[in-house]
Amino acid sequence: MKKKVLAMVMSAVLGVSMLGGCTDAASTGGSDAGTSGTTDGGESAGSDAGSNAGGETKEGVEESVPEQESVGGKLTGTLNLGMIGPLTGAAAIYGNAVKNGEQIAVDEINAISSDFQIQYNPQDDEHDAEKSVNAYNNLKDWNVQVIAGTVTTTPCVAVSAEANNDRIFMLTPSASSPDVVNGKDNVFQVCFADPNQGSASAKYIKDNNMATKVAIIYNNADAYSTGIYQTFNAKAGELGLEVVSTTTFTDDTANDFSVQLGDAQSAGADLVFLPIYYQPASLILQQASSMGYAPKFFGVDGMDGILTMEGFDASLAEGVILLTPFSADATDDLTKSFVGKYESGYGETPNQFAADGYDCPYAIYRALQFYADKNGDLDVTGKSAEEICTILISVFTNPNFSYDGVTGSGMVWTANGEVNKDPKAVVIQNGVYVGL
Amino acid sequence: MLANLINGISLGSVYAIIALGYTMVYGIAKMLNFAHGDVIMVGAYVAFCAITGLGWPPILAVLASVAVCTVLGIIIEGLAYKPLRNATSLAVLITAIGVSYFLQNAALLIWTSNTKVFPNIFADLPALQLGSTQVAPVTLITVLANIVIMLALTFFTSKTKMGKAMRAVSEDKGAATLMGINVNRTISMTFAIGSGLAAIAGVLLCTAYPTLMPTTGAMPGIKAFTAAVFGGIGSIPGAMLGGVLLGVIEIFGKAYISTQLSDAIVFAVLIIVLLVKPTGLLGRKVREKV
Numbered sequence: 001m002k003k004k005v006l007a008m009v010m011s012a013v014l015g016v017s018m019l020g021g022c023t024d025a026a027s028t029g030g031s032d033a034g035t036s037g038t039t040d041g042g043e044s045a046g047s048d049a050g051s052n053a054g055g056e057t058k059e060g061v062e063e064s065v066p067e068q069e070s071v072g073g074k075l076t077g078t079l080n081l082g083m084i085g086p087l088t089g090a091a092a093i094y095g096n097a098v099k100n101g102e103q104i105a106v107d108e109i110n111a112i113s114s115d116f117q118i119q120y121n122p123q124d125d126e127h128d129a130e131k132s133v134n135a136y137n138n139l140k141d142w143n144v145q146v147i148a149g150t151v152t153t154t155p156c157v158a159v160s161a162e163a164n165n166d167r168i169f170m171l172t173p174s175a176s177s178p179d180v181v182n183g184k185d186n187v188f189q190v191c192f193a194d195p196n197q198g199s200a201s202a203k204y205i206k207d208n209n210m211a212t213k214v215a216i217i218y219n220n221a222d223a224y225s226t227g228i229y230q231t232f233n234a235k236a237g238e239l240g241l242e243v244v245s246t247t248t249f250t251d252d253t254a255n256d257f258s259v260q261l262g263d264a265q266s267a268g269a270d271l272v273f274l275p276i277y278y279q280p281a282s283l284i285l286q287q288a289s290s291m292g293y294a295p296k297f298f299g300v301d302g303m304d305g306i307l308t309m310e311g312f313d314a315s316l317a318e319g320v321i322l323l324t325p326f327s328a329d330a331t332d333d334l335t336k337s338f339v340g341k342y343e344s345g346y347g348e349t350p351n352q353f354a355a356d357g358y359d360c361p362y363a364i365y366r367a368l369q370f371y372a373d374k375n376g377d378l379d380v381t382g383k384s385a386e387e388i389c390t391i392l393i394s395v396f397t398n399p400n401f402s403y404d405g406v407t408g409s410g411m412v413w414t415a416n417g418e419v420n421k422d423p424k425a426v427v428i429q430n431g432v433y434v435g436l
Numbered sequence: 437m438l439a440n441l442i443n444g445i446s447l448g449s450v451y452a453i454i455a456l457g458y459t460m461v462y463g464i465a466k467m468l469n470f471a472h473g474d475v476i477m478v479g480a481y482v483a484f485c486a487i488t489g490l491g492w493p494p495i496l497a498v499l500a501s502v503a504v505c506t507v508l509g510i511i512i513e514g515l516a517y518k519p520l521r522n523a524t525s526l527a528v529l530i531t532a533i534g535v536s537y538f539l540q541n542a543a544l545l546i547w548t549s550n551t552k553v554f555p556n557i558f559a560d561l562p563a564l565q566l567g568s569t570q571v572a573p574v575t576l577i578t579v580l581a582n583i584v585i586m587l588a589l590t591f592f593t594s595k596t597k598m599g600k601a602m603r604a605v606s607e608d609k610g611a612a613t614l615m616g617i618n619v620n621r622t623i624s625m626t627f628a629i630g631s632g633l634a635a636i637a638g639v640l641l642c643t644a645y646p647t648l649m650p651t652t653g654a655m656p657g658i659k660a661f662t663a664a665v666f667g668g669i670g671s672i673p674g675a676m677l678g679g680v681l682l683g684v685i686e687i688f689g690k691a692y693i694s695t696q697l698s699d700a701i702v703f704a705v706l707i708i709v710l711l712v713k714p715t716g717l718l719g720r721k722v723r724e725k726v
Contacts, residue, residue, distance in 0.1 A: 255447070258439070263691075279649070
């Protein structure tokens with residue numbers, strides 16, 4: 001009897017280890033980027049800390065806005081660029097992606113010319129607001145001049161309040177909540193603020209005459225999904241886009257979508273807007289297909305990742321359109337070079353966080369160059385953080401400054417710190433993203 | 437209306453097949469095996485790997501999955517529940533929750549958190565056309581499997597020697613021991629059967645709703661538990677009735693009242709049923725012996 005049991009256990013162990021092996025090959029390159037980046041918005045405390053400081057310093061901004069002729073000044077010196085993000089802990093995947101992306105950009109910039117160099121100092125905050133402030137203090141001791149961070153929303157709200165008082169310029173790659181920038185004149189975002197995706201989607205659908213009747217299925221237990229739904233709905237009303245069916249689900253009822261799809265179908269919707277993550281979206285596509293309902297499906301960045309699901313029948317996603325700031329499959333030179341470097345350096349496909357990270361040092365570099373070009377030679381060595389901060393605020397709020405990066409071309413920033421960029425619309429054809 | 441009814445039955449039959457496992461283990465071992473939902477998840481992963489990783493035909497994959505889950509059920513019972521045979525039921529309940537978390541996290545390590553898409557194993561079968569609505573083959577097979585399992589379990593517990601032993605253990609462990617029944621083996625057997633059923637439920641659940649992640653079994657497990665209580669926990673036909681009704685109520689609540697409130701409606705109905713009939717729809721009233 002004992003022997004029998006032992007044999008059973010052994011064979012079970014063998015079986016499990018065999019089965020475990022079968023997933024490894026296919027599970028690479030899973031990009032969760034959009035998904036979790038945007039969840040942060042939901043978690044963030046609605047803190048408006050530091051909002052008082054915003055108004056007082058705006059004068060400095062307005063002085064430098066007027067049109068200027070190029071004087072062709074040179075950018076020289078060494079910039080101390082700090083970064084704060086979760087390099088360990090549960091959110092480490094995002095922090096490390098940003099760090100890797102920023103590191104590639106820093107290396108590239110340093111290779112351009114020995115006249116201007118960036119010293120890069122990433123600090124770990126474990127996605128904890130208190131530790132993030134400690135990391136920020138470390139960076140201050142190191143004489144940080146600009147911070148390309150923090151990565152996640154909740155720590156970013158805390159750190160940006162401090163940085164606002166200390167007049168240190170911050171450009172966050174991925175903290176997407178409006179709370180991060182509200183009332184802080186020195187904090188800017190590279191990623192879309194959560195709600196902007198909704199209005200951008202509505203505008204895109206209207207501008208391209210993609211539909212006359214729209215149905216929406218969203219997750220009302222999720223702040224990300226609900227936030228996008230609300231701005232989409234408001235913008236749709238404004239643009240005269242007819243929303244004929246609005247249905248919801250929660251994480252607990254994310255199995256069966258027959259009712260929601262049936263409602264959309266009987267209302268005659270020819271486009272279904274899905275401001276949700278890709279897991280429930282894959283079920284919706286599958287169930288719509290088995291119902292014989294074939295509207296256009298339109299998603300947002302949470303949809304990114306659907307093609308990397310192991311075993312997903314890509315033909316179901318054929319024709320699905322999604323707005324995403326970054327797609328590793330894009331074929332433009334900038335993306336191809338970045339993805340190539342990232343893959344050879346870190347052995348994985350960069351996600352949206354890595355791309356946001358890559359754009360951060362470049363945006364700062366281009367902004368400093370822009371300033372030197374308009375105002376004459378700029379030597380950043382020994383400049384105080386406050387001086388750099390004033391310079392960068394003036395450039396980032398200058399309507400003539402725009403930046404083309406891997407997460408969007410023609411990025412410009414509002415005085416509030418939110419980015420304005422054209423989201424890239426991609427359509428899924430033959431199992432790959434094709435730019436529209 | 438008809439479409440909603442069919443969708444409801446389709447969802448409900450999945451709940452029912454999970455509820456059968458719950459109710460079977462509860463009816464005999466008198467314990468709530470909260471890890472049941474996670475055994476379902478393991479079963480689905482095993483079948484998934486056998487089909488997509490090893491290229492086995494679905495039938496073989498289901499058998500492999502049943503075999504692995506049966507062994508898993510015996511191991512879980514032997515390692516986690518057997519030492520607690522005489523402990524309070526609360527201790528067993530907490531252990532079951534622990535096992536549930538253990539299985540989820542083990543699956544997370546083995547199969548990672550990346551969502552997998554379960555292949556449609558009934559893709560070759562034609563759908564049944566009822567007027568303008570289609571009934572997916574997986575729905576028919578799930579309903580059929582439910583009926584077969586329900587009949588087989590009823591036959592097993594009432595006619596076979598092992599089944600009779602199970603009922604004896606369920607009624608009075610001490611007396612069963614005195615009558616020469618090996619209680620430990622009988623309970624292990626119950627877990628083996630319950631876990632084997634979980635594997636079938638896992639395959640059917642994931643064929644109907646094909647996303648697979650380490651938490652796949654958790655929510656359907658809780659819904660199925662609700663269904664088992666609804667139908668009268670311990671009653672095999674009750675689990676089936678409860679499951680189907682729960683699915684139909686959920687879909688109708690969504691369709692005619694509000695998609696936001698579907699779960700609230702389901703659980704409100706459960707509360708009302710339990711207020712009126714505390715043992716569930718088909719639950720037997722057991723008089724407490726003094």
